[in-house]
Amino acid sequence: MDTIYHDQIIRAALGDLFKEADLRAIFQANIGQDRLASILWHPEYHFDGNDFLTPQCYIEAERQQAVDAILKKRDRQAALDAFGRLLHARQDFYAHSNWIPLWAEQQGGVEKCRDEAIELCLDPTAVPTLRAGTAEVLDILLYLLYRIPLVGPWIKHLYLPPGSHEAMNIDDPSRGPLFPFVMAAAIKHTRLEFEQLREALEAAGGAEAVALLRGEHSASSRAA
Numbered sequence: 399m400d401t402i403y404h405d406q407i408i409r410a411a412l413g414d415l416f417k418e419a420d421l422r423a424i425f426q427a428n429i430g431q432d433r434l435a436s437i438l439w440h441p442e443y444h445f446d447g448n449d450f451l452t453p454q455c456y457i458e459a460e461r462q463q464a465v466d467a468i469l470k471k472r473d474r475q476a477a478l479d480a481f482g483r484l485l486h487a488r489q490d491f492y493a494h495s496n497w498i499p500l501w502a503e504q505q506g507g508v509e510k511c512r513d514e515a516i517e518l519c520l521d522p523t524a525v526p527t528l529r530a531g532t533a534e535v536l537d538i539l540l541y542l543l544y545r546i547p548l549v550g551p552w553i554k555h556l557y558l559p560p561g562s563h564e565a566m567n568i569d570d571p572s573r574g575p576l577f578p579f580v581m582a583a584a585i586k587h588t589r590l591e592f593e594q595l596r597e598a599l600e601a602a603g604g605a606e607a608v609a610l611l612r613g614e615h616s617a618s619s620r621a622a
């Protein structure tokens with residue numbers, strides 16, 4: 399998903415919860431996941447590879463890392479970084495899997511889809527019909543070939559495997575009428591991810607841990 403959309407999702411979902419500097423920190427950690435090496439060698443950061451267990455475990459590990467950063471080190475920056483990284487995967491899920499196309503089909507077609515009716519995928523490992531773009535060596539090669547200036551689009555036109563990331567993604571408005579629903583789902587799930595992190599922090603460290611994450615105790619945390 400393009401950088402600008404990760405930014406829009408974060409602001410729409412978390413704008414009322416975090417200060418501007420914290421939103422920027424979450425965003426920077428989020429888009430750091432789209433460095434070329436991460437795109438090529440870490441499909442789990444993006445819910446690519448048609449494997450749903452590894453990215454789901456990755457998200458849970460990052461959530462735990464955010465909790466540990468607050469509780470064990472009182473390190474807000476590390477917590478916001480981990481939160482930004484897990485959000486990248488969660489947001490990419492809706493752009494890279496067929497969850498939204500399946501949901502639109504259930505609604506009776508895209509013209510009957512409404513943002514308010516959007517359904518979140520709470521457990522991607524439990525949906526047998528779920529698919530995401532492949533991330534094999536050929537996909538990596540094609541990803542690079544498609545981006546060669548001038549000839550790349552021509553190669554893509556000639557050869558585009560149907561189950562690949564390049565064929566399946568709904569990363570931006572040019573990918574068709576389902577993109578607004580990808581955004582709606584990603585915003586709603588980003589908010590839910592905050593609630594899950596808040597609950598985990600509250601269970602382990604009470605209201606003070608949540609306040610530290612949100613920067614409400616910054617003076618006392620600096621003194622600590």
Ligand SMILES: [Zn+2]
Nearest residue numbers: 399432444490
């Ligand atoms: Zn990504």
